[in-house]
Amino acid sequence: MLAYTLKRLLAGMITVWFIATATFMAMHMVPGDPLMNDKAVSAEIRKNLEVKYGLDKPVVEQYFIFMGNMLQGDFGISFTQQNRRVNDIIRDHFPVSATLGLLAIFFAATGGVIWGALTAIYRNRLPDIIIMFLVILGISVPSFVFAALGQLMLVNINSLLGFSLIPVAGWGTFSHMLMPSMVLGLGTMALLTRLMRSSMLEIVNEDYIKTAKAKGLSPMRIFFKHQLRNAILPVITILGPSIAAITTGGFVVELVFAIPGLGRYFVQAVQQLDYTVIMGTTVFFGAFLVLMVILVDIIYGFVDPRVRLQ
C-alpha cells in the first residue's frame, strides 16, 4: 500500500509538471503584451516592470525561471494588484473555495448514496419514479439556474419571514454556506444517485446475495452488510473526477452568491489579464485536483481489498 501511494504521488508530480508546462505554453501564446493593460507607462517604467517580471528574457529562460519558482512554491507577484503575492491571494481565498467544494461533495455523496439506495429498494414504485424524475432534472438543468433559483428561494423565504433567516449572498457563517454548497452539489448528487441505483440493481442479481439469502440472513443484514458496501464502490471511484467538476463548477456559484472564493478571483484575473495570478491559480487548482484524485484512489484501496492487496 505504501509503495502504491508513493508511486501514485510520483506520477501525480509528473502530472502537475505537465499542467504547469501546459499553462505556461498557453499563456505565452497570448497575443499582445501582459503590460499592455497598464495605461500610459513610460518607457522607463515599462523597462523596469519587464525586468521585475523577467519578461525581457527569452521564453526558454522564462520557462525555467517559472518552473524553478514553482518548485519553491512561489507563484510570483500579481500584475494588477501591485505588491500582492499570488501565494497570498491563494492563501486568502482558496480556503473559501475548498470549504464550499468539500461541503458540496459531502452533500452530493451522502445524498447520492441515500437516494440511490432508496430508488433501488423501491424499484419501479412511486418513490423510485419521483426520485428518478428529480435526478433527470438535476442532470439536465445547468448549475447557474439552480444557483439563481436557490437565491430566489432565499429572497422569498426571507421576505415571507420578514427577517433574514438565511443570508442571500456573502460568506462567513455556516448559514452562508448552506445554500451555495447544496446548489453546487446538486448536479453531482443526481449523477451519483443514478450510479448508485444501477450499482445496487446490479448487485441484487449477484450470486453472493443469493448465497447470503441461502445462509438465512435477514433482509436488513443482507442490505447493509452485503449490498450497500459493494454498491458504494463504483460511487467512490468517480468521486475524484466529481471533486474536480465541483471545485471548478464553484465559479458560477461564487459569482452568483458573491462568495470571495478563488474561482471569482480567477475570473477577475482573466478579465484583467493578470498573468501571474492566472498561471498561479491554474497550476494550484491542477495540483489540488491531482492530489484529490490520488487521495480518493487511496481511500478506495482501503474500502476494496482487491485493490489494497494487489
Add this chain to the structure above:
Amino acid sequence: MSDNVTPSFTPDYTPASHGQSVEQLSRPSLSYWQDAWIRLKQNTRAIISLYIVVSLALFTLAGPLLWQVDPALQDLNQISQAPSLPKRALLADPYERWQPIILDDFPSEPETYVDVDMMPAPTGVQPLGEPTTQQIRLRWEPVVGAGGYSIYRNQHAPEGLNDLGLPLATTLGGNEISYEDRLNLEQRDYYYSIVPTDGFDEADVYTTIKVLPTIAITRDEATQRGLIDADTDIQIGDSLSLRFHPFGTDYLGRDMLARLMQGARVSLFIGICAPFLFVMFGILYGGFAGYFGGQLDSLLMRFADFVVALPFLLFMILFKIAFGIGPGESGVLPMLIALVVLGWPGTARLVRGQVLQIRNNGYIDAARLLGAKDSYLIVRHILPNTMGVILVTLTFAVPGAIFTEAFLSFIGMGVAPPTPSWGSMCNEGVKTMLSHPHELIFPATFISITVLAFNLLGDGLTEALDSRMRSR
C-alpha cells in the same frame, strides 16, 4: 406389468412423423442495428427525446426562415417585455409641459391644526386624462388640514403602510392636488397611493388607485422605428400596432424568439460540432493506440492521461485567452477548438479499450488466419463492433458540450456579446431575474430541454445497443 391408470381414450401408438425439422428457429434473424432499432422504438422516452431533438433542429434551421426578425434590432417601445399577444399603441402628441392643479380656494398651509393621526384618507383619486406610458396624471380631493400629499407607486396592491412601494414625490401644499408620473412607465398595472401630510409628517391613512396605462408613441418615434410611413394617414389618438414579440423582449428590447433561434444556432453548433470532432479524433487516437499496442500504446495513453488531468474549465478559459478574441469576433471558434483539444481523451480511452478487447477475440484471429489485412479487419470487424459504444459516447458528449458552453458564457468567458448563445442569454437574464424572469427562464429552459433530450436518447441507445439486452 405396469400399474398405471388406463387412459380414458385409446392411445394411438403409430410412430409420429415430425412435421418440421427438429431444428426450428422460433424468431426471425435480425441484424445488430435492426434489433437495436426495434428496442429503441419500444422505449417511449427515447423516442420522445428523438422528436425533441428533431424539433430543435427545425427550430434552429427553419425557425429563422419563418420568424424573420432581426435578433439585434432594439424595440425601444417594448423593453424587457414579458411574452404577450401583439400590442397596440396610441399615437400621441409629443410631451408638453403640464401645470399641476393648485386650488385657489383651499389653503396651502392648514389654517387650523389637525393632528396627522386624525386626518382622513384623500377621496376622489382619479386619473386625469388618458393614462399612457408617456405620462400618468392623477388628481384627488383636498384633505382638510393637509399641508401636502405624498405619492407612492407600487406594482402590486399594497398590503399596508409599509408596502406602498416607490415614493415618487411629496407635494408642498394642501392645495396641490395632482401629480404627473413619467418615471419609466410600462404597460402594466400600477398602484398609486396618496398619503396626506401635515407638511412634516405623513398620516397613517392612504388611498390607492389602480391605473393601467396604454402604450403611447409619437408620430416621430413611430416613423423613426418604421412602424408607419411619414405619409401614413393616421391621427393623434388613433391606435397602431407595435411589433409582435411572442416570447417578449430582453433588457435592450431585442426580440427573445429571434435571439433564442440565433442562440440555438451558436449553442447547438458548439454542442454538436465539438463532440463530433473530438469523438472523431478520439476514435483515431484510441483506435491507433489500441490496434498497434505495445510501447506506442502506453506512450499515447500516458499523454491522454495528462490531458485528462488538466482542470477542464480553467483550461477552457486559458485557451480562450490564448486564442484571443479580436473585435467583432464571436468567440465561437476558439471555444470549439478548446473543447476539441481538451475533450478527446475520454473517447480515446474508451475506443482503445474496446479495440483491445475485440482484437483478442477469436474471430479476429480466425479472420487473420484466412489472410485478412489490417485495413480489412479494422473496417469489417473492429469498427462495426465499436460503433455502438461510439454512438452512445457521442450522444452523451453533446449535453456535456452544451453545458460547458453555457457555463463559460454565463461567467462571461464564452461567446462574446452581442452574439447570443443560450448561456450568454442566461447571463444577461439572471441580472433581471427578479423583475423580468422570462429573460432567464426561456434560455435556461432551452438548455435544459436539449440536455434532457440528449441524455434520455443516450440512455435509450445504451439500452438498445447493449448486447446483454439482446433478444429480449
Add this chain to the structure above:
Amino acid sequence: MADKILEVEDLSVEFATYGGTVKAVRGVSFDVNRGETLAIVGESGCGKSVTVQAIMGIIPMPPGKITGGTAKLNGENILGLPPKEANRFRGVEIGMIFQDPMTSLNPTMTIGDQISETLMVHRGMSYTDASRRAVELLDKTKIAEAAKRAKQYPFEFSGGMLQRAMIAQSLACNPSVLMADEPTTALDVTIQAQILELMAELQRTENMSIILITHDLAVVARMADQVAVMYAGQIVESGSVDDIFYRSSHPYTLGLKEAMPTNKRDGKKTLTPILGSPPDLFHPPTGCGYFARCPYAMAVCEHHQPEEHHLTDSDAEHQARCWLQHEGAPHIKALNQPGADQRD
C-alpha cells in the same frame, strides 16, 4: 420404508418476463431420504436449479412465482414462507452451495467473516467464538493453514478452495440437508473429484442428505443413491441409480446416456447427441415435452401428457413419464419396458 427428510409434492414455478410467463417448473415431486444423495439431472434450462431455489425461497419474487405445491422438511411445509420464518431453516436445516464459487462469495468480506456470520446469526455466537469455529470448519474441509486463510478475501483463493470454503460455510450449523447446485461445473476435472470426495466424506461423518444438481451423469454415477431426471420443467424419470443407469425407462434418459462419454476402451461407442432444443416454456406443449426430439415419438405423444408410470422392476420406486410404458405400446429394444426382457 426409508426415513424421508424432505418431501416435495407437485411444485410449480413461473417467471413473468418481457416475453410472457415462463412455466419453468411444472409439477415436480420427489423425496429425499435421510443420509442419502438425490441427484437431479437434466440439461441447461430444464428447471433443476429453479426447483431447489424455490424450496429455499431464494428465487427473486417478482418476477418469480411459486404457483403450487408443497415442500415438507421433517413434515413441516417450508414452501413460500415469509423471510423471517424461512430463516429458521435456511442455513440451519438446509445448507446450500452454488455453481460458481468465484461469484458466490462476497468479494469485500473475509472468508472467515462470511462463515462466522452464519454462526453469529443462527447460533448467537460471539464474534471470537464464531471466528474460531470458522477456522475449524475450514480445517474440516481440508483447507491448509485455515487460520491464515480465514483472514483472506475470496479473490485470494482458487476456485476449488472457494468451493471448499462454500461447503464449510454451508455446514456451519450442521444442516441435515445440503443442496449442491452444480457444485463442480465451474471447476477443472481434478478439483471436481476432490470436491466430490469431500462431500461424500462429510455426508458420512455428518449423516447429511444431499440434493445434487448436475448435468454430468458421471457425477451422478459416483455420488447418487436416488436419481431424478428432469426435462422441460418436469421429472421424466426417477428411481435408484441402478434403475436409471441399467433400466432406463424414458427415451430422454437413454439419450443422455448415449451422449455421455465413457472410458471404456472398446472403441465402438460413438457419442450420439440429442438433436434439437427443449420446447419453448413460454408455451409449454400440451403433450410430452420431449415429443419433438424423441426418436420413438408416437402420434399419441403430441397432444397427450403421459402419466407417471410406476415400474415394478426393482425394490425401489422407479417411475417414468412416457407413453411407451403404457401397455400396448410398441416394444423398443433399448428401453426398459413392461413385458420386455429385463436385462441391462
